[in-house]
Amino acid sequence: MGGHGVVCLLLLLQVLAAASAGGGRWQEFLRLPSDSDERSDGTRWALLIAGSSGYYNYRHQADVCHAYQIMKKGGLKDENIVVMMYDDIAHSPDNPRPGIIINHPTGADVYAGVPKDYTGNDVNPNNFLAVLLGNRSALTGSGSGKVISSGPNDHVFVYYADHGGPGVLGMPGEEEVYLYANDVVKALKKKHEGKGYKSLVMYVEACESGSIFEGLLPSDIGVYATTASNAEESSWGTYCPGDDVGAPPPEYDTCLGDLYSVAWMEDADAHHNTRTAPETLRQQYAAVRDRTSANGTYVFGSHVMQYGDLALAPQSLDLYYMDTSTTSTSADVDEYLGVRGSANQRDADLVYMWRKYRKSREGTAEKAEARERLLREMARRSRLDTTVEKITGELMIGRRQFIRRRAAGQAVVDDWDCLKSMVRAYEMHCGSLGQYGMRHMRSFADVCNAGVQHHQMAEAASQACTTLLPNW
Numbered sequence: 001m002g003g004h005g006v007v008c009l010l011l012l013l014q015v016l017a018a019a020s021a022g023g024g025r026w027q028e029f030l031r032l033p034s035d036s037d038e039r040s041d042g043t044r045w046a047l048l049i050a051g052s053s054g055y056y057n058y059r060h061q062a063d064v065c066h067a068y069q070i071m072k073k074g075g076l077k078d079e080n081i082v083v084m085m086y087d088d089i090a091h092s093p094d095n096p097r098p099g100i101i102i103n104h105p106t107g108a109d110v111y112a113g114v115p116k117d118y119t120g121n122d123v124n125p126n127n128f129l130a131v132l133l134g135n136r137s138a139l140t141g142s143g144s145g146k147v148i149s150s151g152p153n154d155h156v157f158v159y160y161a162d163h164g165g166p167g168v169l170g171m172p173g174e175e176e177v178y179l180y181a182n183d184v185v186k187a188l189k190k191k192h193e194g195k196g197y198k199s200l201v202m203y204v205e206a207c208e209s210g211s212i213f214e215g216l217l218p219s220d221i222g223v224y225a226t227t228a229s230n231a232e233e234s235s236w237g238t239y240c241p242g243d244d245v246g247a248p249p250p251e252y253d254t255c256l257g258d259l260y261s262v263a264w265m266e267d268a269d270a271h272h273n274t275r276t277a278p279e280t281l282r283q284q285y286a287a288v289r290d291r292t293s294a295n296g297t298y299v300f301g302s303h304v305m306q307y308g309d310l311a312l313a314p315q316s317l318d319l320y321y322m323d324t325s326t327t328s329t330s331a332d333v334d335e336y337l338g339v340r341g342s343a344n345q346r347d348a349d350l351v352y353m354w355r356k357y358r359k360s361r362e363g364t365a366e367k368a369e370a371r372e373r374l375l376r377e378m379a380r381r382s383r384l385d386t387t388v389e390k391i392t393g394e395l396m397i398g399r400r401q402f403i404r405r406r407a408a409g410q411a412v413v414d415d416w417d418c419l420k421s422m423v424r425a426y427e428m429h430c431g432s433l434g435q436y437g438m439r440h441m442r443s444f445a446d447v448c449n450a451g452v453q454h455h456q457m458a459e460a461a462s463q464a465c466t467t468l469l470p471n472w
């Protein structure tokens with residue numbers, strides 16, 4: 001940290017020296033953060049949300065904390081940034097650096113200063129939508145009450161990091177854990193109708209995140225979105241234990257970030273640090289797409305997608321969160337470059353459990369417990385996969401023709417209420433799908449697309465789960 005201070009000071013001195021040599025026109029490129037807030041083109045807002053909890057999901061909250069630091073560097077005011085995160089990482093007993101969160105193997109703390117607007121179970125779909133819509137009276141719980149009360153000249157940036165599945169994003173609480181794609185898009189349309197922004201950019205990191213917008217997000221409501229993956233593939237964690245390149249320090253048994261997320265954030269940091277010409281949305285998309293593709297191999301990588309109003313792509317990121325004219329950061333860019341190893345998002349928690357097991361001392365109760373936990377979780381997943389496959393398989397008998405590939409660009413499902421009710425019917429009898437089980441959302445969607453009725457799902461689930469899984 002001390003080192004950073006020194007670098008900062010040196011940079012500032014260099015800038016001042018260069019400025020006076022160039023005839024004192026330093027205001028042109030040394031703009032103080034406070035100057036950049038008052039934009040003639042409106043206020044900049046950011047909504048940052050991590051949808052998971054648990055130390056094994058360290059990376060999502062680390063991503064969101066890092067994003068907050070980028071917003072601050074870019075000159076946004078705290079009153080215009082809303083952070084939603086469970087907040088159980090920094091002070092987790094598993095955290096080797098108490099009170100500190102990092103998002104890169106050699107990275108500095110990103111937790112300091114992060115506002116705790118909504119934490120714990122207050123991070124839920126209702127509050128996310130209320131915050132996005134700027135509707136204070138729809139909030140529940142005990143959050144800060146901050147919402148995105150943006151107006152027609154404002155620019156809004158939304159970033160979400162977590163697990164997902166076809167048509168759905170996860171939330172960390174105990175009760176409402178699914179944020180469905182149609183509700184996200186409905187809220188965006190409503191905000192547009194209410195003249196709640198001039199333009200809005202949304203970045204989504206999750207498995208199958210393309211399905212949140214594909215066939216759903218209109219191109220004429222001033223929203224530009226990119227996603228970590230297409231509608232049919234996993235997204236990837238990164239800086240994971242055991243990676244050949246970019247492994248975290250040995251005391252960390254968990255992945256420190258997600259590939260798409262660190263790609264856009266390290267790209268942003270690099271631009272802040274070098275104060276190069278402002279980047280456009282399109283340029284950042286291209287950089288992130290290339291890095292997330294794992295050099296075009298898509299092995300441990302995914303297809304970054306863009307949706308919505310692509311005419312916004314030439315916009316400068318300065319409109320949202322960049323401020324390439326500030327001098328507040330170190331010039332240490334090298335550490336940010338290159339592609340690192342990754343773990344499939346859904347398996348990243350198994351990596352954590354496996355590491356715990358490997359590291360515990362032979363013959364101790366801790367080792368036995370870690371082994372139990374890992375085996376239990378693997379068995380649970382295998383049972384869940386079998387159960388969903390059995391139930392949806394039976395319901396689809398004679399209806400296969402309905403799932404033959406929906407046309408590219410079509411949403412996962414037409415009737416979202418049907419999808420929600422199928423999931424509820426399943427969960428009532430078989431227990432929660434949870435963050436792992438969201439991968440099966442497409443099977444539930446297929447069942448709806450094929451015209452299966454709610455009571456048929458309820459019967460099938462009841463039968464399968466009372467016989468297969470007495471102690472779920």
Ligand SMILES: *[C@@H]1O[C@H](CO)[C@@H](O)[C@H](O)[C@H]1NC(C)=O
Nearest residue numbers: 130133135136137138139194
């Ligand atoms: C805000 O939320 C409340 C409660 O859900 C709802 O009754 C009201 O219509 C919402 N206001 C707007 C402007 O959407």
Ligand SMILES: *[C@@H]1O[C@H](CO)[C@@H](O)[C@H](O)[C@H]1NC(C)=O
Nearest residue numbers: 294295296297338339340341
């Ligand atoms: C990607 O390509 C670069 C440059 O060719 C190389 O240095 C790097 O190791 C490659 N990364 C992967 C994951 O293959």
